[in-house]
Amino acid sequence: MIMVAGAVIRNERQEILCALRSSRMSMSGLWEFPGGKLEPHESAEACLIREIEEELSCLIEVGSSIEDTLYQYPEIQVRLLTYYATIKSGVPVPREHEKLIWLPASELDGLEWAPADLPTVQRLMKGMNA
Structure with a gap:
């Protein structure tokens, strides 16, 4: 099993940062929380502070936990822990992802998400833990 953390980064308009997996990554073309x-x-x-600095060139502050998801992909089992986060400094730059977009929670279901991220997407769309 792989332990993974994902950041649900919100801006001052309460929009959420969504990251498109690049062709260099597994599951390319799917969206994820960085x-x-x-x-x-x-x-x-x-992990989130380190990864977001590496992937997006930003410093974040990690907030409360959102979801703890266990997902069995064909080749591996992933445990994804997602947390709210805000940017303390920097502007997100897609160093590893194809692109980044900001969306309100109500529009998250318009993207094709990596399966392990779906429980977090559903929780955000329900407005829980907001």
Whole structure:
């Protein structure tokens, strides 16, 4: 099993940052919340701060937990922990992703999401934990 953390980054308009997986990534063409794999003995929060700095050139502040999802892909099982986050400094730049867009929660279902991210999308659209 792989432990992964995802950041639901909201801006001042309460829009959510969505990241399109590039052709260099598995599941290219699907959308996800940015983040990545936890290193050994690393907390999800520390992982998100490190990964967002690497992937988006931003410093974030990690907030409350949203979802804890276990998803079985054909080749691997993933446990995805998602958290609210806000940008403390920098402007997101897609260093690994194909592109980034900001959307209100009500429009998230218009994108084709990676399966492990869907429970978080559904929770955000219901307005829970807002």
